[in-house]
Amino acid sequence: MTVAAVPACAIDQALPVAAFVSYAKEPLPDLFLGHLAIYITSTARPRPPCSLFLVGEGTIIDFSAQSFAAAVKEPIVGLGFTYVDDRNGASEPSLRFWFHSSVEPDTVRARAAALVDHALPNQRSATSSFMLMASDEIEEAKPKWPFKIYALPRDALPVDAPHVFGSPWLDDATGEMLVMDHAIPNDAPAIVAGSSMGSSVPYILNLIAHPLFSTFLHVVRVVSTGQPVAWCVVHTSFVLGLVFTEPAFRRRGLGRFAVAAAMQASSAYVASCDEGIYGLQPHCFITDANLASQAMFGALGFVPAVGGSNRWLGSA
Structure with a gap:
């Protein structure tokens, strides 16, 4: 874990x-x-x-x-x-x-x-x-x-998050130390600013304060400044979303790291419930035009879920 x-x-x-x-x-x-x-x-x-x-x-x-x-x-x-x-x-x-x-x-x-x-x-x-x-x-x-619905197949396991929660690692491109962390209230404006889905600061603050879903909301943070540079939210309907990476930190896989951490945390909770909340799997919404998200979630094992x-x- x-x-x-x-x-x-x-x-x-x-x-x-x-x-x-x-x-x-x-x-x-x-x-x-x-x-x-x-x-x-x-x-x-x-x-x-x-x-x-x-x-x-x-x-x-x-x-x-x-x-x-x-x-x-x-x-x-x-x-x-x-x-x-x-x-x-x-x-x-x-x-x-x-x-x-x-x-x-x-x-x-x-x-x-x-x-x-x-x-x-x-x-x-x-x-x-x-x-x-x-x-x-x-x-x-x-x-x-x-949107199309993408989901992890029922026989698939979430990928392991590549960095240990709370343990910093060096970003070779910037020389900054980064760390996987939970979101804090000060992160809410940045998370909303990166969203194209019309989210709001009060909504994000509610997630951050929630005793369960706050543990799923992961950010990659610059250790020296505390700045969040990539993140992923798990909504209270267990939909993964609001994935974003700040432009200066792209092409390092940081968004994928945040998704993997959020998915692993929420999946661990679901698996601990009787009958796994009846088969609930990680899933998300992606537009046809968002090829980058399709590729990232595809690399994590997600496939289009809506069909006949x-x-x-x-x-x-």
């Missing part, structure tokens, strides 16, 4: 999540699992509400320990859940849902609409305008989702 220790897994057991995901009968997409992890790893008290739904061929089943104990008889074609994502002060529930890969697109549309009406009865008109459909077969998102085998839909 070359990264700092991460907190022990503390999955919330109030909901029968393991029983819920068992109805998938096939690997669930990382996007679905990552947003479910926002709830089950939440440290907020009281915990924001979350509701689980089984999507049957004819009905929507509010899933609970009682319904599981009673054994669901109807064939299940999909899963869904609502939760309040309070990362940016949201108070209204969001909906995420997934359908079996064998379900026909027309059935997906019909059952998705039924689930939205059931789960968010007062938000139907607003939610339907922001439907994201990440699939090769279903191309109806408006605006079209501009997964039809994932969710409200924004």
Whole structure:
């Protein structure tokens, strides 16, 4: 292990999540699992509400320990859940849902609409305008989702971070000593300035203060000045992102070092949880035009993850 220790897994057991995901009968997409992890790893008290739904061929089943104990008889074609994502002060529930890969697109549309009406009865008109459909077969998102999802294959292991956390090394090009470190509040403006995704200083400060996700946020720092020169964030949906290297320090692999450290730390946490949070793997969003990120994540073992085998839909 070359990264700092991460907190022990503390999955919330109030909901029968393991029983819920068992109805998938096939690997669930990382996007679905990552947003479910926002709830089950939440440290907020009281915990924001979350509701689980089984999507049957004819009905929507509010899933609970009682319904599981009673054994669901109807064939299940999909899963869904609502939760309040309070990362940016949201108070209204969001909906995420997934359908079996064998379900026909027309059935997906019909059952998705039924689930939205059931789960968010007062938000139907607003939610339907922001439907994201990440699939090769279903191309109806408006605006079209501009990213592809890249993920580490399920049988792959994260690469080892090349430098020991907290142990300085010499950068031959500048003569500076560099060190892998966690982000601190003073780093937030630089992290936001390097982002093209519209991040904010309050959001980064929330990550830095988070008892779990702060341990995933890695920066490469100049020892003499404390300046962060490369970094990688793991969002609370377990998406890797905001990777950046300052121009004067590029072509040394520092961004890749930060990604490897962040990925190793978050993967160690996931692996410590029962069932590995049900198969959640490191994943990220990359645009078609960002060839540099495609090459870097490809070198770390990531492959495009969206295809005909997964039809994932969710409200924004």
